[in-house]
Amino acid sequence: MTSRIDNIVETDGALILGAGIAGLFTALKLAPMPSIVLAGTRPGLSGSSAWAQGGIAASVGEGDTWQSHAHDTMVAGAGLCDAQIVDLVAQEAPARIEDLVGFGAPFDRNGDGSLAVGREAAHSMPRIVHVKGDGAGAAISATLAARANEADCITLLEGFHAVELALENGRVTGIFARSGIGTNARLILFRARAVILATGGLGALYAVTTNPLESRGEGLGMAARAGALISDPEFVQFHPTAIAVGRDPAPLATEALRGEGAVLLNDRGERFMAAIHNDAELAPRDIVARAIHRQITSGAKVYLDCREAIGADFPRHFPTVYAACMSAGIDPVSAMIPV
Numbered sequence: 001m002t003s004r005i006d007n008i009v010e011t012d013g014a015l016i017l018g019a020g021i022a023g024l025f026t027a028l029k030l031a032p033m034p035s036i037v038l039a040g041t042r043p044g045l046s047g048s049s050a051w052a053q054g055g056i057a058a059s060v061g062e063g064d065t066w067q068s069h070a071h072d073t074m075v076a077g078a079g080l081c082d083a084q085i086v087d088l089v090a091q092e093a094p095a096r097i098e099d100l101v102g103f104g105a106p107f108d109r110n111g112d113g114s115l116a117v118g119r120e121a122a123h124s125m126p127r128i129v130h131v132k133g134d135g136a137g138a139a140i141s142a143t144l145a146a147r148a149n150e151a152d153c154i155t156l157l158e159g160f161h162a163v164e165l166a167l168e169n170g171r172v173t174g175i176f177a178r179s180g181i182g183t184n185a186r187l188i189l190f191r192a193r194a195v196i197l198a199t200g201g202l203g204a205l206y207a208v209t210t211n212p213l214e215s216r217g218e219g220l221g222m223a224a225r226a227g228a229l230i231s232d233p234e235f236v237q238f239h240p241t242a243i244a245v246g247r248d249p250a251p252l253a254t255e256a257l258r259g260e261g262a263v264l265l266n267d268r269g270e271r272f273m274a275a276i277h278n279d280a281e282l283a284p285r286d287i288v289a290r291a292i293h294r295q296i297t298s299g300a301k302v303y304l305d306c307r308e309a310i311g312a313d314f315p316r317h318f319p320t321v322y323a324a325c326m327s328a329g330i331d332p333v334s335a336m337i338p339v
């Protein structure tokens with residue numbers, strides 16, 4: 001970095017870049033170790049996290065096991081998953097959900113107080129904990145941001161655009177970040193004992209995306225330029241049911257709708273997924289996304305039909321998707337959603 005540095009901020013704790021769920025959760029888990037969480041946008045509303053809808057997979061439902069969760073993940077991964085990582089994630093997921101409950105995440109509950117779990121693709125049983133139907137990301141992000149705000153050892157800083165990692169003697173020691181514009185533009189060097197990148201994905205680099213614009217892989221780029229080996233960047237998830245109303249980014253129709261029985265139809269009225277996979281609409285996402293893409297490139301239109309499976313319950317059970325549809329002039333109670 002050769003530009004003039006306007007200010008240097010130092011901490012003997014951790015510097016976390018990114019205020020999505022990963023960054024905030026890390027800061028809370030590191031407490032009482034001091035940390036600075038640095039982000040472009042406001043913690044609680046930041047990154048893909050605040051946009052997530054359906055919820056989080058964990059084997060917390062009655063009769064479920066982490067082994068079953070791991071098995072389903074390996075099958076959906078079509079031989080490409082790292083079995084050790086899959087086991088680790090499936091095994092630890094229930095405890096991490098407990099952590100989120102402990103921080104105050106308001107997951108939906110059954111009448112007996114147990115966590116309510118929904119069904120999503122490639123899971124052999126209901127396994128998705130959710131908040132107000134389709135508002136998991138916003139609620140969990142807001143909860144973690146509130147806890148981080150209350151913690152004396154955590155400093156939340158927004159409005160900083162990180163541009164490069166700082167290296168000293170081959171070690172990452174900080175982050176260069178810009179703030180302000182025009183005559184107020186500043187370049188600040190944040191130095192810390194440990195630097196953690198929690199900068200999310202890179203989906204917004206694609207022409208059609210459901211990701212926020214800040215998901216541009218900038219953290220990956222900085223890490224690569226600092227000499228890190230980047231593994232598997234080609235694995236980008238394209239959610240099958242982005243709502244096709246000409247918006248960029250496209251609003252999402254959560255997979256939980258298909259979990260509730262919504263079906264995919266083309267404009268000839270064919271339920272094309274039935275011929276492609278035994279699980280039809282609940283096949284793994286890459287298979288459903290490719291099938292929809294094939295329909296569209298062959299000139300067909302594709303719709304998600306929620307009328308029979310969800311119908312009048314739509315506004316109450318899926319308020320986020322309902323609002324997105326209504327703002328585009330589509331009432332999903334009575335009309336199919338173009339995807």
Ligand SMILES: Cc1cc2nc3c(=O)[nH]c(=O)nc-3n(C[C@H](O)[C@H](O)[C@H](O)COP(=O)(O)OP(=O)(O)OC[C@H]3O[C@@H](n4cnc5c(N)ncnc54)[C@H](O)[C@@H]3O)c2cc1C
Pocket residue numbers: 017018019020021022023038039040041046047048049050051052053054055056057136137160161162163198199200201210211212214215218219252
């Ligand atoms: C519409 C949508 C729905 C989804 N639904 C689900 C779901 O139901 N269940 C599920 O498990 N997953 C879902 N996902 C995926 C999930 O949201 C993400 O995997 C997860 O939120 C990633 O969290 P994160 O904290 O790693 O990254 P993010 O939440 O993306 O946070 C990245 C942070 O890094 C910051 N940042 C990035 N670059 C810079 C920079 N250069 N300078 C400063 N700050 C920077 C951003 O501002 C942000 O604060 C969904 C994603 C989308 C887009």
